[in-house]
Amino acid sequence: MPTYVVRYTYDERTDVRDAVRPEHRAYLGDLAEQGVVLGSGPFTDGEPGALLVFRTADREALDAVIAADPFTREGVVRETDVRAWDIVIGPWSAPA
Numbered sequence: 001m002p003t004y005v006v007r008y009t010y011d012e013r014t015d016v017r018d019a020v021r022p023e024h025r026a027y028l029g030d031l032a033e034q035g036v037v038l039g040s041g042p043f044t045d046g047e048p049g050a051l052l053v054f055r056t057a058d059r060e061a062l063d064a065v066i067a068a069d070p071f072t073r074e075g076v077v078r079e080t081d082v083r084a085w086d087i088v089i090g091p092w093s094a095p096a
Helices: 014-033 059-068
Strands: 003-010 037-042 049-055 077-085
Touching: 003 059, 014 037, 059 077
Parallel strands: none
Antiparallel strands: 003 049, 003 077, 037 049
C-alpha cells in the first residue's frame, strides 16, 4: 500500500482550530488504530501547520481521508501538499 506525506498549512483562525482540535485528533486517532495514520503532529516553529503520514490503498482513498478531516471540513487548512513517499529505512518501511 502506498505511503503519503501530507503537509497542512493552517489559516490564521487559531480560535476555530482550537475549537475543532479535539474532533480532529479523535478522527486521526481512529485512523491510527486502523493503520491509516502512521504519524501526525503540528510544527513547533515557523508557519502554522502539521505533517501527517498516511498509508492508504491509493491517492483517491487518501483524498477522501483528508476531505473528512474536521480541520479540512472547517476550512482551517489553507493549503495541503501531498507527496507519495517510498520509505526504505525505518520502522515504517516494508520488509526486505
